[in-house]
Amino acid sequence: MNLTNENNGFFDYEKFKMMKKHPIIINVARGGAINEADLVKALDEGLISGAGIDVLTSETPDLDNCGLVGRENVILTPHSAFYSDTSMYLLSRIPAENITACLSGEYDKANRIVNNIK
Numbered sequence: 029m030n031l032t033n034e035n036n037g038f039f040d041y042e043k044f045k046m047m048k049k050h051p052i053i054i055n056v057a058r059g060g061a062i063n064e065a066d067l068v069k070a071l072d073e074g075l076i077s078g079a080g081i082d083v084l085t086s087e088t089p090d091l092d093n094c095g096l097v098g099r100e101n102v103i104l105t106p107h108s109a110f111y112s113d114t115s116m117y118l119l120s121r122i123p124a125e126n127i128t129a130c131l132s133g134e135y136d137k138a139n140r141i142v143n144n145i146k
Contacts, residue, residue: 031058039063044070052078056109059083068095071102078102082109 029035039053040063053076055062064085070076078101084094096102122139129137 029057029061031060036060037063039067041066041069044075047075050075050077052076052080054080056080056082059085059087064094064096071096071099081105083107 038061044066053062053067067076067079071079079096080103081096082105091097096104126138129135130141135141
């Protein structure tokens with residue numbers, strides 16, 4: 029998921045209030061998709077039962093002042109949900125294949141061209 033203006037802070041207090049079954053929120057995508065202050069408020073009020081968070085809004089969060097730290101119903105991990113032998117292999121393979129395809133003029137074989145410069 030790309031973080032865009034449309035989904036930045038998408039999960040906020042108003043969305044949490046609409047959730048009828050007091051879910052557990054899991055975010056392994058983009059930290060900015062969840063308004064962290066609103067999540068803390070929703071957890072405090074029991075609107076959300078718990079959270080599993082692998083990504084926070086800041087890449088270098090101030091954990092001493094993060095309202096999600098130290099809660100029994102929140103698990104924070106250091107942006108490591110992607111980690112596996114396969115993902116580590118693909119982190120090397122896909123860029124190498126993309127470079128090879130683009131240098132060969134075979135842009136259609138590239139996994140994703142972001143800026144469409146050919």
